[in-house]
Structures are given as structure tokens and as C-alpha cells.
Amino acid sequence: MRNPWVPRERHSLVVAFALWLAKLARPVLRVAGVEEQPFRELLALRIRLDLRAGEGLNRITLPLVLSMSWLSGIVPGAASLLIEDPFRWCLLEMAWTMGFLGLALLLQLGNLLVDPTDLELAGPLPVSEATLYAARITHAFTYISLLAVCVHFWPVFLCGFRLSPWGPLALLPVAALSTLFVVAAVAGLFALILRVFGPQRFRRITLWLQVTVAAMGMGGLHLMRGLIDFEAVVAAIDRSSWLLALFPPAPFAGLFAVLTGNGSAFHGQLALLALAVPPLLFVVATRLASRNLISGLLWSDAREPARRSPWGPSPFQRLGTWVARTRVRRAGYDYALAHSRRESVFLRAAYTQVFGIGAMAFSTAMISSGAVGEWNRVAAPFALYVLPLLVPTLMELAAATEEPGRFAMLKPLPLDAVEEFYAGAVLGVLFGTALPAALGIALVASLMSGAGLLGDVAFAAAFAFATSLFFARRMAVPMPFSRAMTYVNVNAPNLPVVLGAIVAVACNVGIHAGLRFFAAPFHLALTPLFVLWCVREYRALAPALARHGTRADLVPLK
Amino acid sequence: MVPPAIELRGLRKSFGDKAALDGVDLVVEPGTVLGYIGANGAGKTTTVRILLGLLTPFEGEVRVAGLDPRADPVAVKRISGYVPENAMLFETMTVAELLLLIGRLRGLDDELVKRRAEEFLSVFDLKARLASRVSSLSKGMRQKVLLTGALLHDPEVLFLDEPLTGLDVNSSRLVKDLLRRLADRGKAVLYCSHVLDVVERVCDRIAILNEGRLIAQGSFEELQEQRGGGSLEHILASVASAGDEEDRVERLVAALGQDGDSEG
Numbered sequence: 001m002r003n004p005w006v007p008r009e010r011h012s013l014v015v016a017f018a019l020w021l022a023k024l025a026r027p028v029l030r031v032a033g034v035e036e037q038p039f040r041e042l043l044a045l046r047i048r049l050d051l052r053a054g055e056g057l058n059r060i061t062l063p064l065v066l067s068m069s070w071l072s073g074i075v076p077g078a079a080s081l082l083i084e085d086p087f088r089w090c091l092l093e094m095a096w097t098m099g100f101l102g103l104a105l106l107l108q109l110g111n112l113l114v115d116p117t118d119l120e121l122a123g124p125l126p127v128s129e130a131t132l133y134a135a136r137i138t139h140a141f142t143y144i145s146l147l148a149v150c151v152h153f154w155p156v157f158l159c160g161f162r163l164s165p166w167g168p169l170a171l172l173p174v175a176a177l178s179t180l181f182v183v184a185a186v187a188g189l190f191a192l193i194l195r196v197f198g199p200q201r202f203r204r205i206t207l208w209l210q211v212t213v214a215a216m217g218m219g220g221l222h223l224m225r226g227l228i229d230f231e232a233v234v235a236a237i238d239r240s241s242w243l244l245a246l247f248p249p250a251p252f253a254g255l256f257a258v259l260t261g262n263g264s265a266f267h268g269q270l271a272l273l274a275l276a277v278p279p280l281l282f283v284v285a286t287r288l289a290s291r292n293l294i295s296g297l298l299w300s301d302a303r304e305p306a307r308r309s310p311w312g313p314s315p316f317q318r319l320g321t322w323v324a325r326t327r328v329r330r331a332g333y334d335y336a337l338a339h340s341r342r343e344s345v346f347l348r349a350a351y352t353q354v355f356g357i358g359a360m361a362f363s364t365a366m367i368s369s370g371a372v373g374e375w376n377r378v379a380a381p382f383a384l385y386v387l388p389l390l391v392p393t394l395m396e397l398a399a400a401t402e403e404p405g406r407f408a409m410l411k412p413l414p415l416d417a418v419e420e421f422y423a424g425a426v427l428g429v430l431f432g433t434a435l436p437a438a439l440g441i442a443l444v445a446s447l448m449s450g451a452g453l454l455g456d457v458a459f460a461a462a463f464a465f466a467t468s469l470f471f472a473r474r475m476a477v478p479m480p481f482s483r484a485m486t487y488v489n490v491n492a493p494n495l496p497v498v499l500g501a502i503v504a505v506a507c508n509v510g511i512h513a514g515l516r517f518f519a520a521p522f523h524l525a526l527t528p529l530f531v532l533w534c535v536r537e538y539r540a541l542a543p544a545l546a547r548h549g550t551r552a553d554l555v556p557l558k
Numbered sequence: 559m560v561p562p563a564i565e566l567r568g569l570r571k572s573f574g575d576k577a578a579l580d581g582v583d584l585v586v587e588p589g590t591v592l593g594y595i596g597a598n599g600a601g602k603t604t605t606v607r608i609l610l611g612l613l614t615p616f617e618g619e620v621r622v623a624g625l626d627p628r629a630d631p632v633a634v635k636r637i638s639g640y641v642p643e644n645a646m647l648f649e650t651m652t653v654a655e656l657l658l659l660i661g662r663l664r665g666l667d668d669e670l671v672k673r674r675a676e677e678f679l680s681v682f683d684l685k686a687r688l689a690s691r692v693s694s695l696s697k698g699m700r701q702k703v704l705l706t707g708a709l710l711h712d713p714e715v716l717f718l719d720e721p722l723t724g725l726d727v728n729s730s731r732l733v734k735d736l737l738r739r740l741a742d743r744g745k746a747v748l749y750c751s752h753v754l755d756v757v758e759r760v761c762d763r764i765a766i767l768n769e770g771r772l773i774a775q776g777s778f779e780e781l782q783e784q785r786g787g788g789s790l791e792h793i794l795a796s797v798a799s800a801g802d803e804e805d806r807v808e809r810l811v812a813a814l815g816q817d818g819d820s821e822g
Contacts, residue, residue, distance in 0.1 A: 004654035004689035005672055041662045045648075052650035121648065121656075124610050125663040126636040199614060294631075295614045298607075484649070 015047050018142040025138070028279045032286040034134040038127045042135035046118060047142065069150035072100055077154025086163050087267060090171075090256035093159075094178055094249030097151045101144050101182045103217045107352050110210045111345060112140040113190050114203060115402065116297040117484075123294050133191065133289035137282065141183045148179040163260065170259035177278050178252045184281035185248070191288035194296050202296035203344065211351045218356035241266060245273060316432045323431050324424045328417050332424025335410075337432040339481040340398060346481070349397045354437050357386050361445035384442040384457065385508045387435075387464040388501045392471050394434035395426070396494055401481040423545035425480045430472055430541075438468070455524045456516070462530035463508055469537035471501050473544040561624035563588045563715050563746030564609065569618035571604055571770075578604045580770040581618070586763070588623075588714070591737055591747040593761035595754065595794065600767040602750040603643070606717045609748070610640060623714055636664070639708035641701070643719040643750075649693035653684070653703055656692060660707040671710060678706040682729060697724030705733065716740065716747045722756065734760050754790040764790065766797055773797050 022029070022040055029036060076093040083089040113136050122132060152175045159167035189209065194202045237243045244250045254270025257263040263271065313321075316337055324333035340346060410421075442464065446457045475497050515523035564586035571579040579601045586592045594602055607613040609622055611631025620627055627634040648656065654675070661671030679685040682702040687695065695703065701724050708716065718737075722730045737747055737760055751757055757764060758778055765775040774781060774797050778790065785793045795803070 002689065004652060005658060005668075037665070038663050041659060045659060049648055049650060118648075120642065121660070122663065123612050124635055124638070124640040124642075125660065126632045126665070127663055128632050292614050294612050298612060 012048070012051060014051065014142065014146075015044050017145075018043050018047055018138065021142060021145070022138060025279075025282075028282055029134060032134060032283040033128065033130045033290060034286060035128060035131045039131050039135050039138075042118065042122060042127070042132065043138050043142075046112075046135060046139045049117075066146065066150045069100070069104075069147045070153055073097070073151040073154040077158040080155060080159040080163050080167070081161060084162065086167070086260045086262045087253050087257040089159070089163060090174070090253035091249055093155050093171075094174075094252045097148065097155075097175070098178055098182050098249055098252075099217065100151055101148055101179060102186065103214065104147055105140060105144055105182060105186055106210050106213050106217070107349075107356065109140050109143055110186075110206075110352070111348055112136060112143075113187055114206055114297060114348075115345070117402070119294055119297055123298065128290065129293035130286045130290040133187070133293055134282075134286045137183060137187045137285060140187070141180065144183055145176075145179055148175055164262070166260050167256075170256055174252050174256045174259070174274070177255070177274055178249070180278040181248065181252075181281065184278055184285055188281050188285035188288065191285045191293075194292060195288050199292045199296035199299050202292075203299065207344075207348050207351065210348060211355045214352040214356040215359035218360045245270060251277065316436070319431055320428065323427050326420060326424075328420040329424035329427070332421040332426075333428035333432070334424075335421075336398070336425040336428030336480045339401070340429060340433040343401055343481055345400050345402045346398055350394055350433070350437075353390065353393055353397070354441065357390050358441040358445070361386055361441055362448065384446050384460040384464045385505045385512075387438045387442055388467040388471055388504045388508070390438040390441075391430070391434045391468040392475055392494065392498050392501050394437065395429055395472060395475055395477050396498070398429040398433070398480045399478040399483050401483065419546050422479055423542055426477050426545050427542070429477075429480050434472075435465075435468065439465070455521070455527075456512075459524055459527045459530070460508075460512060462527050462534060463512070466530050466533040466537055467501075467504050467508060469534060469541060471497050471504070473537065473541045476548060560588060561621065562586060563590070563623055564592075564748060565619070565621040566605070566609075567619035569605070569608065569616060569620060571601075571608060571613070571616040577770050579608075579616070582767070582770070582772050584765055584772060584775070586746050586748065588746050589741050589744045590763060591741045591749055591761045593757035593764040594748055594750045594767065595752070595757055595764065595790075596767035601770045602767060603719060605767075606640070606719060606748065606750065610635060610638060610717065636711075637714040638717060639711070639713035639715070640717045641704045641708045641719060641721045643723065647692045647700060647703070650691060652689050652691055653679070653695070654688040656703065657707055657710065661710050664711045666711055674710055675706055678709065679703075681732070682706070698726060698729065701725055702729065714745060716745060717750075718747060719750045720752070721749070722751070722753060730756075754794065758790045766794060768797065 019040060022036075022043055026036065029039060076096045079092055080089050083092065113133075119132075152171065156168045156171050156175075159171060164170070190206050193205050193209065197205050251270040251274035254263065254267040255274040257267040258271040317334065320330055320333040320337065324330045340350075439461070443457070443461065446460065475494050477494075512523075515526070562585045564584065566582050566584040569579050569582040569584075570577065582601075582605065584592075594605070596602055604613065608616050608620060609627060611627035611634050614628060616628075622634045623637055625633045625637070651659070657675040658668065658671055661668065661675070676685060676688075679688065679702070682705075684699060684702055687699065692700065692703070701721065705721060708718075716737075722733060725733065734756060737749070741747060741762070749757065749761055761778070763775065763777055764781060766773050766781075774784065774793075776784070781790070781793050782788065785796050788796075
């Protein structure tokens with residue numbers, strides 16, 4: 001019989017890697033005022049809980065996420081064969097990878113820094129808040145490091161051929177420091193918010209910070225084109241090169257130049273910054289979070305209730321009477337609708353996705369509004385085609401909740417048709433949140449991009465709506481808002497659907513463009529066909545959900 | 559001189575416009591079991607969270623065994639044990655892993671944790687469940703695990719928020735006797751509960767909280783004297799009642815009798 005006092009994951013590679021990182025960072029931890037033993041315990045605990053939350057799925061999904069990161073490194077890797085100057089190449093490489101990792105941290109892993117899951121237990125225990133926060137930062141750093149290893153693979157492999165034979169060796173410490181910089185900078189920003197705005201507003205402001213940065217990262221560059229004169233910035237850097245040090249990738253490029261033997265005195269100064277800033281940021285972040293962290297993470301808003309009657313139906317509740325016909329199904333619909341407006345795990349992830357993809361759509365619209373002729377007409381309704389991508393993503397995100405225990409309150413209810421409740425809840429996510437959010441963004445962006453295109457917009461809207469429903473009814477959605485959140489998994493059976501949606505976005509744009517060029521305006525005659533397709537998909541949706549409900553993991557209710 | 563185990567002076571705490579605690583003054587000496595009672599939302603859990611340094615900011619002076627939880631929350635937690643009412647335990651951990659984790663985070667030696675935990679769990683008839691996942695435990699079993707975790711380091715001050723919820727009769731009696739014995743050994747216990755007959759029997763002193771204000775405190779006998787006798791339930795009803803009970807029950811029953819529409 002297994003000794004109950006020995007944890008199962010004693011030999012887990014991820015836990016071992018995280019603890020190795022902790023050992024490596026011992027001097028920095030000491031300066032940051034972190035207690036080593038509790039820190040190691042908390043770090044191992046957080047990763048073990050992640051590994052256990054998605055048992056059986058990690059083998060499929062983790063390699064998939066890592067291989068996507070691996071593929072994204074091909075661009076900066078190939079650039080090393082074209083750019084001869086090590087500093088310039090590394091500047092590009094760092095900008096690419098730090099941007100990628102920063103977005104991954106804010107979009108996928110931002111909750112790691114602010115979730116309150118371990119506080120019910122660890123909060124009343126004698127562990128300093130600096131230690132709690134340091135464990136969170138290192139937890140995030142562990143996953144971001146795994147992604148960084150994959151993103152940097154091609155650059156490390158290819159930079160030795162043309163740039164410098166020492167390139168691969170030199171890039172390793174540079175990559176490690178830049179990864180630490182990304183995680184520590186985000187953690188530092190969160191801790192600064194805690195200090196400046198206090199625990200009451202901490203979670204709300206960090207949420208909006210995440211949303212803003214995600215939106216800027218995904219579509220903001222285009223939006224900023226109108227606000228920033230990039231030529232003036234480049235000219236200013238040429239006049240005063242120290243300004244370059246303010247661009248985060250530059251110090252790391254300087255370090256790379258020095259390590260490969262191509263560094264100037266200026267590169268040497270940048271290298272010193274690269275060595276000092278990441279650990280310093282880590283120390284500052286932990287020190288800033290050493291007061292009020294628990295209070296900030298546990299704080300629940302006691303806002304005044306809304307003025308309208310608590311029983312008065314909102315427009316989306318009214319919609320529920322149409323899409324969820326039976327009472328049990330309606331109960332499921334309202335349950336999901338209420339959670340989708342208040343569940344912080346969902347809101348944090350969904351807002352970043354919605355605003356990020358929205359910013360991408362708006363920036364595309366702005367570009368197309370400046371374009372001329374037929375290109376304008378093709379690009380304008382493009383924003384609508386984000387629908388088939390955003391809808392499955394939001395439905396997938398709706399599975400998790402911060403407090404899965406609360407789901408148990410449904411248990412004593414006489415839910416003899418659990419599948420009905422399930423179907424209603426999935427419809428609540430789909431019609432109460434996912435479709436309206438995606439459709440709203442896409443329509444506004446499409447209409448922004450050019451006037452007189454209503455025919456094209458209607459064509460694209462019907463096409464995208466039908467495609468979204470097509471994918472939505474093929475998804476294996478777990479019972480919404482019933483599972484503990486986890487960071488290393490996505491729902492494996494939905495991967496083909498999500499990948500299919502990505503392909504569908506490209507195909508829909510291609511079909512639309514082809515028809516517009518070769519069959520305009522007759523392609524608009526297809527709009528009614530797509531509307532009929534929408535009706536067909538909608539009718540098939542509820543039976544498909546009920547069928548899936550019989551297979552879905554509804555144990556919490558049965 | 560030994561400082562009071564718990565000392566609150568003019569404690570105020572607000573959430574937005576709503577005052578959760580409004581000038582609470584309270585002193586609990588070592589060796590005392592204090593029953594801290596009041597209606598739902600009266601501010602009991604908020605008080606405990608402030609005492610443990612989990613909730614800031616607040617107004618007023620707070621000390622636990624002479625320590626300021628605002629200035630040094632870790633020191634306060636080191637000498638305190640806490641059993642929350644609805645703890646979100648880590649469902650995928652086993653009982654042994656959970657207790658070992660608590661022990662390590664409290665800086666206890668592994669062997670000491672194992673020895674104490676096995677002893678406690680065998681008294682609670684739970685030793686066989688050491689390797690079971692928390693998710694497989696009943697509410698009462700979870701409560702026993704939480705109690706074990708809170709007592710592992712032999713705390714000076716114990717904060718208990720409805721500790722008997724879900725416990726069977728024998729375990730419940732065991733815990734009540736345990737609290738008395740702990741008080742006899744000089745520990746202070748802040749006992750939040752709605753089970754008033756237990757509070758009556760176990761607690762040396764009782765403090766009644768109503769809408770964030772401390773409206774009465776003293777021993778059960780003193781409270782009886784002030785309120786003209788009766789059980790604690792009667793005393794509580796006389797100082798913190800929301801209205802005529804009979805009328806309220808009547809309204810509840812009447813609401814049940816109202817016609818409902820049929821499924822459409």
C-alpha cells in the first residue's frame with residue numbers, strides 16, 4: 001500500500017523544474033524577503049493542483065500548446081539567416097518572443113497572479129504575503145519558461161549559422177533573463193496597482209489592465225499608428241541612443257551582442273541593464289505585494305444592488321424565453337447567464353479575448369477604411385468572420401469557476417432531467433454572451449470600415465453566424481461554471497473544433513473575396529441561403545446539446 | 559503582565575457604504591471561551607478575518623496576544639488556529655498531503671505533524687482516510703480535518719466559525735469537551751456559532767453582535783440577569799429580533815399557501 005504521507009507527484013518533471021528554479025533564485029528570494037521553505041511548499045502545491053485538475057488531458061494538450069509556441073519561433077529563427085548584425089537581429093528576436101510571452105501571460109496565465117484559490121488554506125497560516133506572491137510569480141514563470149524554451153528553439157538552432165558560432169550559447173542566458181523580465185514586469189505592475197489603489201480596487205483594476213494590454217497587443221499597433229509618429233521616435237533614438245534602453249528588448253539584445261563578441265561600449269551598458277533589471281523587478285514586485293495582498297485577493301465587492309427590480313427580465317433573459325422553452329432548460333439558461341456576468345475567472349479570460357479580438361477587428365476596419373476600391377469592399381466585412389473563432393473560445397472558457405463547491409447547491413433540486421438543465425446552461429452561454437459579444441464587435445467593426453456596404457455586411461453576418469452555430473453544436477462543452485480552474489489544459493475533444501474554426505475564418509474570407517471579385521453583385525443572392533442555414537443550425541442545436549448532455553460529465557448534478 | 563488574548567477597541571470596517579463593524583470594543587482574556595453570536599451578516603466572520611490579518615484596511619485598535627495583526631499578521635497567524643465555516647479545501651489533495659502542507663507552512667517538523675495528525679484522526683475515527691482525497695469526505699469529516707489542521711501547532715488563540723457543523727453527536731461532544739480542556743490550559747477560544755445551547759454550555763462569556771455593533775456581553779448568568787432570565791435564544795431574540803416572530807412565521811406560511819401557476 002502507498003505511504004499516504006508521500007505525494008504522488010514526487011517525481012513530476014514540472015514540479016522538479018519549478019523547485020530547481022526556486023533553488024537557483026535563492027539569493028534573489030532572500031533579498032526579496034521571501035521565506036524559502038514555505039515558498040517551496042506553496043510553489044509545489046500550486047503546480048500539483050494544476051496537474052491533478054486535468055489528469056489525463058495533459059498528455060494531449062500540453063504538447064499541442066508547446067508545439068504551437070515552437071512553430072511561432074520560426075520567424076525570428078529564419079531572420080537570423082538574413083540579418084547580419086547580432087544586435088539588430090536579437091532586438092527583433094527579443095521583441096517577437098517577449099511580445100509573444102507577455103501576451104500568453106496576460107491572456108492565458110494572468111489569473112495565476114491574482115486567483116484566490118490557495119488563500120482559504122494558506123491565508124490564515126503564518127506565511128508572509130511576499131512569500132505568497134513570490135510563489136505565484138514563480139508558478140507563472142515556470143509555465144512561461146516552458147513556452148519560452150519552445151519559442152526560442154529555432155532562434156537558438158539557426159543563429160549559429162550566419163550570426164556567430166557562439167550565438168546559440170549566448171542566447172540561452174539572454175532568453176532566460178528576458179523571460180524573467182516579462183513575468184516580473186507584469187507581476188510588478190499588479191503589485192504597484194495593489195499599493196496605489198488599495199485592496200478594494202485591486203482585482204477590478206488588474207482585470208482592466210489585462211484587458212487593455214491584451215487589446216493593445218492584439219490590435220493596438222494599428223490603432224496607435226494614428227496616435228504615434230513612429231518616424232519621429234526613430235529620429236529621436238538616432239539623436240539620443242540612450243532612449244533605446246527604454247525599449248525593453250534592447251538591453252537583452254545588447255547582452256547578446258556583448259556575449260557574441262560584437263558589443264560596443266553602449267551595448268555593454270545595455271547588457272548591465274539586462275543583468276540587473278529582471279531580478280530587481282522581481283524583488284520590487286514581491287516587496288510591493290508584502291502588504292494587503294491577501295486582503296486584495298479575497299476582497300469581494302459589496303456594490304449597491306442594481307436599481308431595476310431583481311425579478312425584471314433583462315433583454316438577454318427575455319431572449320431566454322425564446323431559446324430555452326422548458327422550465328428546467330430556462331433555469332439552466334438563467335444560471336449560466338448570471339454566472340457569465342459575475343464569475344471572475346470567466347470575466348478575466350473572456351474580456352481579454354473579446355477586447356483583444358475586438359481590437360484586432362477594429363484595427364482591420366481602420367486599415368480597410370483607408371483602402372480604396374474593391375479591396376475596401378472585401379476587407380470591410382472581414383471583422384464578422386471572427387465570430388466562428390470567438391464563439392467556441394468563449395464557450396470553452398465558460399467551463400471554469402473560482403468556487404466549484406457552490407455548484408453543489410443545485411444537487412438537492414429535483415432535476416430529473418439533468419440533460420435539460422445542461423442544454424439550457426450551454427444555450428445561456430451561447431446566446432447570452434458568446435454570440436452577442438462576437439456579433440456586436442464584428443458588426444460595429446464592419447460598419448466602421450466603410451459606408452454603403454450593408455449588402456456585404458449582411459452576407460458576411462449570415463455566413464459567419466451559420467458557421468458559428470455549426471461549430472457550437474459540435475463542441476463537447478462541460479457543464480458551464482462547474483469546474484475548478486486550471487492553467488495547463490484545454491478541453492481536448494474541442495481542439496478539432498477550435499482548429500476547424502481557425503481554418504473556417506480563412507476559408508470564409510476567401511470564399512467571400514472570390515465571390516465578390518468574380519460574381520458581384522450576384523453573391524449577395526446567397527445571403528438568404530445562409531439565413532436558411534442559420535435556421536437549420538439553430539434547430540439542430542438543442543437536440544445536439546441534449547445528446548451531448550447524456551454523454552457529458554454531469555456527475556455534480558446526478 | 560500577560561496581555562489579553564484578544565483586544566478590540568473601536569473596531570470599524572466598511573464595505574463601500576455598508577458598515578460591517580461599527581465601533582466594536584471587546585476583550586478576551588487567556589483561558590476563556592468566548593461565544594461570539596449574532597444574526598447572519600452581523601459581522602462575526604469579518605471580525606475573525608480582521609483578527610487574523612486577512613482583511614485590511616479597518617479603523618480602531620486590534621491586538622491578538624498583544625500583537626497587531628495590521629503590523630505583523632504573520633506573528634498573529636503563528637499563534638492562532640482557525641476553523642472557517644465553509645472552507646474551500648483543495649479537493650484533489652489527500653488528507654495526509656493537506657495536513658503535511660499545513661504543518662510545513664507552520665514550520666513544524668514532519669514527524670511531529672504525522673504523529674499529532676495520526677493521533678487526532680484516530681480519535682476522530684478518520685485515520686483510515688489519510689490517503690483519501692478531500693473531495694471524497696463528507697462535511698463532518700472535512701470539519702474534523704480542519705480542526706486537526708487548526709490544532710496541529712497547539713495555538714494560543716483559536717478562532718472557530720461554526721466548528722460543529724456536520725459533526726455527529728459523539729464528535730460534537732468530543733469537540734465541546736476539548737474546547738473546555740484547552741481553555742483550562744490557558745488558551746483563548748473565539749467561538750462563533752448559531753447553535754445557542756452549545757454556546758450556553760461551553761462558553762465562559764458571550765458577546766452578542768447585531769448589525770456590526772456589540773449590543774451585549776457578559777457571562778450567560780450576567781446576560782440572564784440583565785434580560786430577566788430565559789435561555790440564550792430568548793435573550794438573543796430580545797436584543798436582536800427583527801420583529802414579532804409569530805407574525806413572521808404567519809407570513810411564511812401564507813406565502814407557501816399562495817397559488818402558483820402551472821407549467822406552460
